[in-house]
Amino acid sequence: MLYLKLFCEFFKTGLFAVGGGMATLPFLSAIGDTTKWFSPMQLANMVAVSESTPGPLGINMATYVGYTISHAAGAVIATLSEVMPSIIIISIVAAVLQKFKDNQYIKDGFYGLRAASTGLIGAACFSVAKVALLKINVHVNIRTVLSFMKMINWKALLFACILLIITNWIPKIKQWHPIVFIAISALVGMIWKF
Amino acid sequence: MFGGGYAMLPILQREIVENKAWVSEEEIADYYAIGQCTPGAIAVNTATFLGYKKRGVLGGIIATLGVISPSLLIIMLLANIISRFEHYPFVENAFKGIRVAVFVLILNSVVKIGKSAIIDKVTLFIFLVVLIVSIVTKFSPIITVLAAAVLGIAVQWYRRKRRNK
Numbered sequence: 001m002l003y004l005k006l007f008c009e010f011f012k013t014g015l016f017a018v019g020g021g022m023a024t025l026p027f028l029s030a031i032g033d034t035t036k037w038f039s040p041m042q043l044a045n046m047v048a049v050s051e052s053t054p055g056p057l058g059i060n061m062a063t064y065v066g067y068t069i070s071h072a073a074g075a076v077i078a079t080l081s082e083v084m085p086s087i088i089i090i091s092i093v094a095a096v097l098q099k100f101k102d103n104q105y106i107k108d109g110f111y112g113l114r115a116a117s118t119g120l121i122g123a124a125c126f127s128v129a130k131v132a133l134l135k136i137n138v139h140v141n142i143r144t145v146l147s148f149m150k151m152i153n154w155k156a157l158l159f160a161c162i163l164l165i166i167t168n169w170i171p172k173i174k175q176w177h178p179i180v181f182i183a184i185s186a187l188v189g190m191i192w193k194f
Numbered sequence: 195m196f197g198g199g200y201a202m203l204p205i206l207q208r209e210i211v212e213n214k215a216w217v218s219e220e221e222i223a224d225y226y227a228i229g230q231c232t233p234g235a236i237a238v239n240t241a242t243f244l245g246y247k248k249r250g251v252l253g254g255i256i257a258t259l260g261v262i263s264p265s266l267l268i269i270m271l272l273a274n275i276i277s278r279f280e281h282y283p284f285v286e287n288a289f290k291g292i293r294v295a296v297f298v299l300i301l302n303s304v305v306k307i308g309k310s311a312i313i314d315k316v317t318l319f320i321f322l323v324v325l326i327v328s329i330v331t332k333f334s335p336i337i338t339v340l341a342a343a344v345l346g347i348a349v350q351w352y353r354r355k356r357r358n359k
Contacts, residue, residue, distance in 0.1 A: 012336060014233060014234050015233050015234075016233060016335065016336045016339050016340075017233055017234065018231070018232075018233045018339065019230070019307060019311075020230070020235065020236045021235050021236075022300065022303050022307070024235075025300070026328065026335045027335055027336075030332070030334070030335055033332055034332075041293070044293045044296050044297075045276075045280075045289050045292070045293065047296050047300070048289070048292040048293065048295065048296045049269070049272055049273070049276065050269070051296070051299060053265070053268050053269060053272060054264060054265075054268065055237075055261075055262075055264050055265035055268065055269075056235040056236070056237035056238060056261065056262075056265065057235070058234070058235035058238070059235055059237075059238065059261070059262050059265040059266075060265050060268075060269050063262075063265050063266050063269040063270065063273075064269050064273055067269065067270055067273040067274075068273065072270055075266060075269065075270050075273075076266065079262055079265070079266055080262075082234070082235075083234065083235070083238050083242075083258050083262060085233060085234060086232070086233070086234035086235070086238050086239050086242055086258065087242055087251075087254055087255055087258055089232050089233065089234070090228075090232060090239055090242040090243050090246060090254060091242075091246055091251050091254055093228060093232060093243075094243055094246045094247060094254075097224070097228070100228070101224075101227075101228075104350075105347055106231075107350075108346050108347040108349075108350035108351070109343035109344075109346050109347050110231055110343070110346065111317065111346040111349075111350060112316075112317070112320055112342040112343050112344070112345045112346020112347070112349070113339060113342050113343045113346060114307070114310070114311035114317070115311045115312055115316075115317035115318075115320035115321045115324070115342065115346075116320055116321070116324045116338055116339055116341075116342030116343075117307070117311065117339065117342075118304060118307050118308045118311045118312060118321050118324075119320065119321045119322070119323070119324025119325040119328060119338075120324055120328055120335050120338060120339070121300065121303065121304050121307065122304045122308075122321070122324075122325045122328075123324070123325055123328030123329045124300065124328075125297065125300040125301050125304055126329050127329075128293070128296055128297045128300055129297050129301075131293060132290075132293040132294045132296065132297040133294070133297065156290070156294050159291070159294050160294050160297060160298055163294065163295060163298040164298050164301070164302075167298060167299070167302055168302065178295075178299050181295050181298070181299065182292055182295050182296075182299075184295075185291040185292050185294055185295035186288035186289075186291050186292050187288075187291070188291045189287045189288045189289065189290045189291020189292060189294075190284050190287045190288045190291065192291070193287050193290075194287070194290045194291065194294075
């Protein structure tokens with residue numbers, strides 16, 4: 001039963017996530033929310049490992065999430081289920097390539113779809129921000145501004161701002177591969193102990 | 195093949211177009227464009243397309259398996275190793291730092307994707323509504339995606355109709 005559910009969830013992810021590997025993140029996040037198979041924090045860790053490993057990001061994440069849920073069998077089922085819609089859709093599209101390329105409705109559909117996909121990834125980014133920048137072990141009611149301030153991990157927030165600046169505006173350094181920033185952040189985390 | 199789908203195009207070009215001469219430069223660009231606007235991982239879609247063109251459905255399946263096998267092996271190995279060490283305090287601290295980097299990397303990719311996706315008032319509206327609804331509620335991303343596609347078609351249809359009047 002677990003394997004069947006795993007197949008369904010990842011088949012849906014492969015079918016509806018449009019725009020590359022990062023677009024699967026909101027779907028994975030939704031899987032975690034509804035099934036409790038893994039926490040948002042675990043998902044953020046899995047994204048990091050997937051980004052630092054060779055291979056397509058979407059596939060790496062599917063494999064890792066599948067492995068976390070149910071070891072090797074889970075990894076294989078999750079990954080195969082996620083690519084199955086691709087195989088079916090591409091086989092159809094390849095047969096009618098010219099018509100697909102020129103179809104106005106497909107173009108128009110993607111006009112709305114890409115914006116929605118960006119919004120979904122933005123929301124997934126927000127949930128990663130929560131586990132990255134807030135102290136999860138501090139339980140306070142977020143009723144007042146002051147108690148919210150207590151929840152913020154200021155060291156982590158400062159580090160995020162520094163990273164944001166160097167990955168966007170410092171020439172040359174901003175072109176470094178994500179794995180470099182992930183490695184640096186691991187070191188900073190170990191030394192600075194957020 | 196580091197860096198996901200976008201890192202694959204130059205490698206595909208060298209291997210498939212120049213070394214093997216299986217398809218032309220234009221064809222690979224076509225496959226890549228289709229790979230980006232069909233659901234799923236871009237690298238997988240491009241590889242499936244190529245396999246299908248060479249050897250039909252079976253070719254598509256085999257090309258796909260070829261692309262995902264390294265990921266499967268490497269990630270399973272890494273996941274196994276990490277799960278043995280993740281409870282050590284220094285590993286936990288390292289992951290605390292790493293999660294901050296992941297947040298920044300995702301934020302950067304939202305900006306990058308947004309630049310090509312948010313091109314006018316309608317797309318900005320869709321983006322903001324989806325962003326807020328998804329943060330506040332647990333609304334299904336599948337319905338969101340389908341609704342946005344229908345809205346996109348409706349808006350463009352209305353615009354064309356008005357222009358033709």
